[in-house]
Amino acid sequence: MDLNTVRAVVPAATAGPWQPGDAWLAGGTYLFSQPHRHLRRLRDLAGAGWPALTRTPRGLDIAATCTIAELARCAASPRTAQRELIRGCCEAFLASFKIWNTATVGGNVCTALPAGPMISLGAALDGTCLVIAAGGGRRELPVAEFVTGVGTTALVPGEFLRSMTLPAATLRCRTAFRKGSLSPLGRSAALLVGRTDPADGSFVLTVTASTVRPVQLRFDAVPSAGTLRESVTDGIPDDLYVDDVHGLPVWRRQLTLLFAEQIRTELAGGSTR
Incomplete structure (x- = not known):
């Protein structure tokens, strides 16, 4: 769907201060699925270059821009803990390969639909959300507390979801x-x-x-x-x-x-x- 009220799409790193009518853009499968007449500018996160998946001693870091297809491929690896659960949550999308290759983990969590399977995955494994403000401030909170209702989250204007971390302990x-x-x-x-x-x-x-x-x-x-x-x-x-x-x-x-x-x-x- 065309968003004919949007006047500009700008890289997130150069977008400057948060403005009324701004929205964060990752995969865009939700943004472009229905009208959003209040939007004037999209701040594009896709060019940030974040690694989709990073294994650390802390656990598995999943970038907000990681696509469902990338996460599903990770679940196919014998090195990945919780392969069946991750694959099951990916398949809960019941979406075409086009959606899998475009929709992002962060977008699914931030849309905050009850049926969002990335919310299910993150909450079930006591995942944490890394939230960053447009000005650079950051905070962490559990996935189970990030989503507050149907279509609502703990984000305040100007904040975006940077990543979701699944702890090493719960992955075991x-x-x-x-x-x-x-x-x-x-x-x-x-x-x-x-x-x-x-x-x-x-x-x-x-x-x-x-x-x-x-x-x-x-x-x-x-x-x-x-x-x-x-x-x-x-x-x-x-x-x-x-x-x-x-x-x-x-x-x-x-x-x-x-x-x-x-x-x-x-x-x-x-x-x-």
Whole structure:
């Protein structure tokens, strides 16, 4: 879609002070998908030259400009921890190769749709967001706190997402993944990831897609079925469930409970098949 109100596209490094009508541009698959009549200038991050993926002692740094295709190729490498989870989240896009080669990890997180699978990946592994202001200031916050609601984030005007880091400790954890939608090629109505830590036996359940923002439930060990069901019921009030054409809240709640128990059983050593 043409953005006929935009007067200029400028490299982010030379854009100068933040102005009303500015927006950050990475892949642009969201920006160019619908009208944004308030926009006047795009500050292009694509030319920043950030490495898509960087392995460090801290973990895996994923640049905001890393495309879904680049992340999926990384998941195909035997060197990559959490290959199945990363690949599963990439495939949750249910998008064509054209989108995979254009859409970015940072764009998916910043768009903050409940079904954003990069949000699911980052939150499930206790990822952190590096946020930089137009003036150069920086701060970090958890992915689970970065997304605050449907289409809303913790960013303030002039800030952009530089990268998302998946910690080395959680990359070593055992995980289980469940996703459901109204149709085989439909938008995610519930995407849950469970994680157990081999170091201390702790269990973390991350709920996304069915809720307007990520919800995490933490336990010292894999809980009983009753404890988990009670925690999901008490920890996710009815008004946190998404209500749209992709699924009613009551159905999303039941799907969440079903997937939570399947994940609990799998990570406890049982089978849900």
